[in-house]
Amino acid sequence: MGEFDLIRRFFQRPVRHAVLGVGDDCALLAPAPGMQLAISSDMLVEGRHFFPDVDPRLLGHKALAVNLSDLAACGARPLGFTLALSLPRADAAWTEAFASGLLALADAHGCELIGGDTTRGPLNICITVFGEVPPGQALLRSGAQAGDDIWVSGSLGDARLALEALLGQTALPPGVLAAARQRLEAPTPRVALGLALRGIASSALDVSDGLLGDLGHILEQSHVGACVDTRCTTPLLEAGHQTPLPPELLQQCTLAGGDDYELCFTAPASQREAVEAAGRNCATRVTRIGRIEAEPGLRLIGPDSAALSPQWASFDHFAA
Numbered sequence: 001m002g003e004f005d006l007i008r009r010f011f012q013r014p015v016r017h018a019v020l021g022v023g024d025d026c027a028l029l030a031p032a033p034g035m036q037l038a039i040s041s042d043m044l045v046e047g048r049h050f051f052p053d054v055d056p057r058l059l060g061h062k063a064l065a066v067n068l069s070d071l072a073a074c075g076a077r078p079l080g081f082t083l084a085l086s087l088p089r090a091d092a093a094w095t096e097a098f099a100s101g102l103l104a105l106a107d108a109h110g111c112e113l114i115g116g117d118t119t120r121g122p123l124n125i126c127i128t129v130f131g132e133v134p135p136g137q138a139l140l141r142s143g144a145q146a147g148d149d150i151w152v153s154g155s156l157g158d159a160r161l162a163l164e165a166l167l168g169q170t171a172l173p174p175g176v177l178a179a180a181r182q183r184l185e186a187p188t189p190r191v192a193l194g195l196a197l198r199g200i201a202s203s204a205l206d207v208s209d210g211l212l213g214d215l216g217h218i219l220e221q222s223h224v225g226a227c228v229d230t231r232c233t234t235p236l237l238e239a240g241h242q243t244p245l246p247p248e249l250l251q252q253c254t255l256a257g258g259d260d261y262e263l264c265f266t267a268p269a270s271q272r273e274a275v276e277a278a279g280r281n282c283a284t285r286v287t288r289i290g291r292i293e294a295e296p297g298l299r300l301i302g303p304d305s306a307a308l309s310p311q312w313a314s315f316d317h318f319a320a
Contacts, residue, residue: 006090006118010099016112017079027114029080035132038076042066046123056094058185060101065189067129068109069261072194073206075139076131078111085116086124109191139197139204144222146294148202148266151275153193153284156211156233157250159184160257170249187261196278197265204265210256215264216298227299228290230255230308247303266292
């Protein structure tokens, strides 16, 4: 099977929203009149972002999910995406499964594949996603104000718990591991919540590298500080299954674990009811975990209400 056979067989589909999709030198994408384009790219590399034995359907899902999560953090509605795919060989069964997971999530969010590239090489997936947002309504990292509440969607730390177990660093009961691995390999992009938070949230981002580091981006760009109550950030799997895990491991997973792809956002205290209503309407749990402060820096409250000084940081690809 050649390169163009692979594209036609697994990735070329009739256009629905785009002006011109797969099959030409460029795709043509037209946002609604008066809208701005929101654009983001993410890359997944075998051995760095996923295990070699991952289910290709789940890998296809995650490859797009992490990009849709960026649109969610911006409050943008998905339009389309491009796929740059490097494959060791043209494996029809693997590619069919990968495309199935990828396109099922794309269809669920009305986000169509409009172009890209394929080549032979180490397994590598790069997606660029396009969305639309009304001018002045995009959720940014730079809008947090002193006195704002800090919120997170869903739960944090479950994906990192799965990674720790898969690497043999900790043991989880089979049922808990299966649920945690689902959070790691098939995250849920909070697109509906991101849209619902337009006009409510003052700032937002998605938690991909760990809460501490990602929240730090909001603090830096908004020129503020924060106090976070770590007692509000226990992983859902720990709470739901009463798994006996070391408290320090739980703190590391929830505060610096990464791969959560939940939204961390701020909103004025006067908007608490609106935030909770947005979560209910989107069937997404939202939890208030702290408060933005004028004094720079990030202060953490531990389980005993005392100040907490963790010794770990969020993920960084090029950290020593």
